Amino acid sequence: MKKLLLITVAAVAILFAVVVMTHINNVPKLDEEVNATWAQVQNQYKRRADLVPNLVATVKGYASHEKEVLTDVVEARAKVGQTQISPEMLSSPDAMKQFEANQNALGSALSRLLLVVERYPDLKADKNFQALQSQLEGTENRIAVARRDYIAAVQKYNVELRTVPGRWVAALFYPDAKQKESFSASPAEQEAPKVFF
Template sequence: MPMQKYRLTWQLAFLILMGSLLSGCGINNIPSYDEQVKSAWAQVENQYQRRADLIPNLVETVKGFARQEQETLTAVVEARARATSIQISADDLDDPVKMQAFEQAQAQLTGALSRLMAVSERYPDLKSNQNFLALQSQLEGTENRIAVARRDYIAAVQQYNTEIRTFPGRIWHSLMYSDMPIRENFEATTENAEQAPQVQFE
């Protein structure tokens, strides 16, 4: 009986030692960093959705003052429809074709919004409308949040990709996580894409 207790104590001590050694050697880094990538991507989508949710009210407000700008308004509505129709799940983050389609749709919406804001310059009553000013401010804030979310996603992808390409992460990747591929990252699809659209008119 004492021998059994002694053996059990040593087995428990061995398991605790192995657990602490493995946790300190980076074995969990790859799945942890992968979860950070997915979380950062969810934040990117969240901010793009926030922007999409602002657009119907913005379009309606502009329409009330500038009905003759139907072509521009229609372009914004159509670009919003395209952008919201492309969804990227966590499983699609390593698919360059899907990522590029998503980025292009969002870039088209950014361009359409920029044109809409430029059009509003011609309508002093619109520019001074409180609802328009509030939406303009929210849109500018959202564009800044999108930029921050994209930056955080890029950093998370860089950390993950670096881990699986360098020692000791490369070893753990080949032994245990070979089904977790290199992640695609954002690439600018339009000139000055890293900058938020200019929406200040003062």
Template sequence: MTRAPALPTLRPFALVAAALAALVLGGCGVNNIPTYEQSAKAAWAEVQNQYKRRSDLIPNLVESVKGFAEQERKVLTDVTEARAKAVSVQVPADILTNPEAMKQFQDAQNTLGGALRQLLAVVERYPDIKSGQNFLALQSQIEGTENRIAIARRDYIQAVRQYNTEIVTFPGRLWKMALYPTAQEMATFDIPAEEQAVPKVDFGTSK
């Protein structure tokens, strides 16, 4: 009498082999590319969030410093125009893989930041303005926002560096070719050396 093959006995071995394969693949970084990609996207969302917060604060800031002399009112115009330009910049869906779009976005934000710094420097000439309650309330908000912008940009740059390195080095490059062929390097931006440290906005209240 011919005995049937003992196929069921192979099932436990197949399960063990599948489990071992999953562990090996996980250890080899098969999930690194999508993980790093999501981390970079989350960091970018925080960058946008902090820039928006700064933009939202500017109208109140401009309103609180309208006591400037006529010859210095140009700084208010510059800030208002820079804010309008920054807000109007279209952020395409592919901005993270579009260096030109990223540069346009960052240039607009840098222009706004420069105009804002100029405005705050002019305030130093007006003790009545910089000691007003509205301005003092904005002091803490502006300072905190500038700090958060610096941190968010730093985190984004680091996340993009990690992701871009993963898809062009071994073994990530192999996983990209095999499983993630559409993965592209993400665009980043440079931070001037003077902005590498978390900025401190001084409104003349420091001793």
């Protein structure tokens, strides 16, 4: 009886060790994946921020009296440049909300700028403006893809931390591992855009 109990305990211990050892690297690998996808999100936001001055300068030449909209875009871009989130801050809901709010403000300002453009047919026909607008549209698509990839990476990481055996591995070997914050759409982003003809 004692021998059977000892064999059972040894078998359970070996099984536990095998399960833990096969999952021991998942937490750091998934953490690095989250950090890499976050870097790509920031890369795309930086690309957009770098394009904005060129877009504003092009529009200024045609729409100099639309100063308020242009000022809003410049100010929103400046706020975006001031808010950077390091990989360590990805676990902070407040930091993520501030970052998202600044990015949303820039997106909103750019939308208003593009509405101003509708009033200036010469600007819409300008090759420089068309190229910048195309680059900006491509950047917005890249941002959406980068955010999607980041959300998927965060989901995999958070699932690993919340399910067995990843939960056990994290508790034993990575006690400082915390769930990461994902993106969430603001109420304004969830509304359908209004189109006027």
